Amino acid sequence: MSARCRVAILGFGTVGAAVARRLTAASGAPSNIHLTHIFDRRASEKRASLTADPSTDSGSARAGSHADAIVWTSCIHEILHGDADVIVEAIGGAEPAAAWIRAALLAGKSVVTANKQVMARHGSTLLTLASRQGRQLRFEAAVGGAMPIVRAIGEGLAGDRITRLTAILNGTTNAVLSQIESTGCTIDEAVRDARARGYAEADPSADLDGDDASAKLAILCALAFGLRVDPAQIDTRSSAAISAADFARARQRRATIRQIAYADYDHAARALTAWVAPIEVDQSSIFAAATGPQNAAVITGAHSGDIGIFGAGAGGGATAVAVIGDIAAIARDKAALVPAPILDSQFFILNSVPEAVC
Amino acid sequence: MSARCRVAILGFGTVGAAVARRLTAASGAPSNIHLTHIFDRRASEKRASLTADPSTDSGSARAGSHADAIVWTSCIHEILHGDADVIVEAIGGAEPAAAWIRAALLAGKSVVTANKQVMARHGSTLLTLASRQGRQLRFEAAVGGAMPIVRAIGEGLAGDRITRLTAILNGTTNAVLSQIESTGCTIDEAVRDARARGYAEADPSADLDGDDASAKLAILCALAFGLRVDPAQIDTRSSAAISAADFARARQRRATIRQIAYADYDHAARALTAWVAPIEVDQSSIFAAATGPQNAAVITGAHSGDIGIFGAGAGGGATAVAVIGDIAAIARDKAALVPAPILDSQFFILNSVPEAVC
Numbered sequence: 073m074s075a076r077c078r079v080a081i082l083g084f085g086t087v088g089a090a091v092a093r094r095l096t097a098a099s100g101a102p103s104n105i106h107l108t109h110i111f112d113r114r115a116s117e118k119r120a121s122l123t124a125d126p127s128t129d130s131g132s133a134r135a136g137s138h139a140d141a142i143v144w145t146s147c148i149h150e151i152l153h154g155d156a157d158v159i160v161e162a163i164g165g166a167e168p169a170a171a172w173i174r175a176a177l178l179a180g181k182s183v184v185t186a187n188k189q190v191m192a193r194h195g196s197t198l199l200t201l202a203s204r205q206g207r208q209l210r211f212e213a214a215v216g217g218a219m220p221i222v223r224a225i226g227e228g229l230a231g232d233r234i235t236r237l238t239a240i241l242n243g244t245t246n247a248v249l250s251q252i253e254s255t256g257c258t259i260d261e262a263v264r265d266a267r268a269r270g271y272a273e274a275d276p277s278a279d280l281d282g283d284d285a286s287a288k289l290a291i292l293c294a295l296a297f298g299l300r301v302d303p304a305q306i307d308t309r310s311s312a313a314i315s316a317a318d319f320a321r322a323r324q325r326r327a328t329i330r331q332i333a334y335a336d337y338d339h340a341a342r343a344l345t346a347w348v349a350p351i352e353v354d355q356s357s358i359f360a361a362a363t364g365p366q367n368a369a370v371i372t373g374a375h376s377g378d379i380g381i382f383g384a385g386a387g388g389g390a391t392a393v394a395v396i397g398d399i400a401a402i403a404r405d406k407a408a409l410v411p412a413p414i415l416d417s418q419f420f421i422l423n424s425v426p427e428a429v430c
Numbered sequence: 431m432s433a434r435c436r437v438a439i440l441g442f443g444t445v446g447a448a449v450a451r452r453l454t455a456a457s458g459a460p461s462n463i464h465l466t467h468i469f470d471r472r473a474s475e476k477r478a479s480l481t482a483d484p485s486t487d488s489g490s491a492r493a494g495s496h497a498d499a500i501v502w503t504s505c506i507h508e509i510l511h512g513d514a515d516v517i518v519e520a521i522g523g524a525e526p527a528a529a530w531i532r533a534a535l536l537a538g539k540s541v542v543t544a545n546k547q548v549m550a551r552h553g554s555t556l557l558t559l560a561s562r563q564g565r566q567l568r569f570e571a572a573v574g575g576a577m578p579i580v581r582a583i584g585e586g587l588a589g590d591r592i593t594r595l596t597a598i599l600n601g602t603t604n605a606v607l608s609q610i611e612s613t614g615c616t617i618d619e620a621v622r623d624a625r626a627r628g629y630a631e632a633d634p635s636a637d638l639d640g641d642d643a644s645a646k647l648a649i650l651c652a653l654a655f656g657l658r659v660d661p662a663q664i665d666t667r668s669s670a671a672i673s674a675a676d677f678a679r680a681r682q683r684r685a686t687i688r689q690i691a692y693a694d695y696d697h698a699a700r701a702l703t704a705w706v707a708p709i710e711v712d713q714s715s716i717f718a719a720a721t722g723p724q725n726a727a728v729i730t731g732a733h734s735g736d737i738g739i740f741g742a743g744a745g746g747g748a749t750a751v752a753v754i755g756d757i758a759a760i761a762r763d764k765a766a767l768v769p770a771p772i773l774d775s776q777f778f779i780l781n782s783v784p785e786a787v788c
Contacts, residue, residue, distance in 0.1 A: 094589075094733070100591050100732070212586065217734075218587075218590070218731070218733070218734030218735070218737060219737060220581070220582050220585070220586025220587065220737070223578070223581055223582070223585055223586045224578050224581070224582065224586070224739075227578070227581055227585075227755060227759060228570065228578025228581045228582070228752075228755055229576075229578065229751065229755065230754075230755045230758045230759070231452075231750065231751040231752060231753065231754030231755035231756075231757070231758060232576070232751040232754075232755075233458050356719070358716070358719075358738075361714070361716075373576070373751060374458070375452070375576070375747045375748065375750065375751050376575075376576030376741060376742055376747070376748045376751040377576070377741065377742045377748070378741065378742075379576060379577060379578070379739075379740070379741035379742075380716075380738070380739065380740045380741065381582075381737070381738065381739050381740075382737070382738045382739075383734060383735065383736065383737035383738065384734055384735045384736075384737075389733045389734070390733065390734045390735065392589065392733065393587065393589040393590040393731060393733050393734040394586075394589065395589065396588075396589030396590075397585060397586055397587065397588045397589035397590075398589070399589070400588045400589060401585060401588070404767060404768075404769060405766055405767040405768075407765075407767075408763055408766055408767070409762060409763040409765075409766070410762075410763075411762060
């Protein structure tokens with residue numbers, strides 16, 4: 073049905089490696105999507121791991137065939153001037169990722185990114201560039217892991233006027249908080265546990281402090297309300313000082329504690345309320361039910377009421393599902409028209425974190 | 431951004447009227463979507479209700495302007511041979527809806543439908559026709575009301591291999607069962623209550639018996655597993671005999687009762703298990719949390735694990751959100767390529783309803 077789609081991956085970290093393994097798996101890999109190039113600064117030392125790692129749930133790579141034909145490079149120009157149709161940006165961080173996405177679009181390629189920092193800060197500009205180039209920039213993986221919230225808001229609820237978002241957007245913090253909740257351990261112990269399970273990086277401060285969630289919330293404010301929100305405008309409280317005693321107090325009120333990202337927009341008054349903070353949530357809520365690295369969201373629309381969605385918010389496998397779904401959408405229709413967003417900067421921002429635990 | 435998109439609605443019942451009111455509302459109506467024609471067998475008597483009904487949450491229609499310019503007709507040929515780009519099929523039932531969708535596609539129009547019976551029985555054929563015609567047939571509203579499950583499965587989780595679906599797909603039955611649960615009333619009283627609230631039609635037997643849910647489950651089996659499932663193949667048990675005593679027994683096991691639609695596919699063995707039945711679900715599950723006319727679903731993927739989604743499953747407003755989202759997608763990219771589904775008929779079907787209450 074669809075023509076062959078050539079894919080290059082930038083960055084062979086957790087997400088890049090998971091995508092590469094899925095695309096080269098012996099079974100279940102999409103037949104029309106071909107991984108042709110992998111860029112990594114340490115290409116030569118990482119190359120072996122694609123075929124050697126037997127721990128993946130996708131089984132080992134197609135023996136001797138597809139994976140061996142992949143070109144590994146530590147030279148970004150080889151990718152940008154190569155013949156890939158789609159570039160998967162899985163480097164993370166603000167730069168050089170944003171510059172390379174821009175360069176890829178200018179070179180006539182479509183881009184799939186998992187990068188919330190880039191999309192929160194430069195999403196509108198890059199989406200406009202993609203539209204002008206007649207190419208696509210897709211970013212389902214930047215928010216929510218395997219939970220398809222970008223599509224739910226951007227397309228599924230396009231027929232509604234969204235008024236409020238309430239969400240757990242950081243899987244690492246959720247794993248840490250729900251571990252304190254279930255074991256009564258200290259936050260340091262919970263962070264160590266999350267690291268051991270692969271849910272936290274060496275330095276999880278961007279997760280616990282709310283910077284990761286506020287970048288994702290800024291992306292969702294653009295999609296849901298059409299607003300240009302700088303993540304720095306979002307009132308963000310850290311979860312780094314939460315203790316078992318806080319959970320004990322919450323429990324007495326039939327509540328528990330989660331890092332919640334919240335935004336509501338009063339369309340008539342042009343007033344946005346947006347914050348990220350550890351707050352008490354009811355024990356019967358879907359936020360309390362989200363444990364480990366799960367994400368969850370309730371999207372409130374003027375006509376549809378509350379729509380809920382939840383799923384694995386962290387981990388290479390879950391994020392790879394979102395990336396591969398985006399590649400498949402591009403492969404299906406390379407000439408699809410994706411209008412550039414028109415974001416409004418004329419709004420008031422009200423910050424009022426209710427009942428933040430810290 | 432997008433060119434003007436002309437829309438005709440077939441059928442001015444609950445869904446058709448809700449879509450018409452949204453598209454002609456004084457505020458919030460998509461500016462590039464223009465409702466030009468409404469077909470209804472009783473066009474002349476229904477016409478007054480579009481402008482007269484003040485009870486809609488969308489506010490009254492644009493005074494004197496847009497709504498007055500709409501052509502009402504009881505002649506289907508006027509629609510099929512008219513200049514609409516998109517036809518919204520909101521008649522319901524198998525025929526003549528299927529024939530008219532076919533005729534609309536043959537006339538070069540795209541179609542948005544809320545019709546689960548047509549999509550369950552003829553979806554594959556009609557989608558193939560749409561693809562050949564270079565037009566689109568979209569059907570988010572056929573399953574799950576405002577809950578965007580068709581997009582979640584068909585696009586958001588396209589990067590995964592889905593193995594299992596567990597869902598509440600019938601809002602009427604859920605409203606009836608959760609009313610018995612909360613009040614201890616009889617099923618007849620609960621049905622009367624659901625009718626009074628607008629959640630049940632005069633004859634809710636297709637809802638309670640599971641026929642509505644099995645049609646929707648067949649649609650989801652096509653999307654999720656690529657299987658051609660006849661709704662009649664799905665083992666379906668009625669919820670019509672559920673009583674307060676059944677709920678009391680379930681409560682003793684910390685459970686409650688919901689009409690669940692279930693399908694799992696063993697890709698290796700090519701064995702599909704599929705059923706619709708009233709079963710006990712844990713009180714802490716998202717299915718127990720779904721009350722009134724809500725729908726809920728857990729989609730299990732090989733790589734993403736469990737993804738959950740829930741929302742309003744019935745009511746004109748919720749369904750209109752799904753319809754208008756589909757119209758907006760067509761308006762954005764009229765030339766979008768939508769590949770025809772390739773459905774597999776070579777599988778075994780295993781019916782084994784576990785612990786059905788009746």
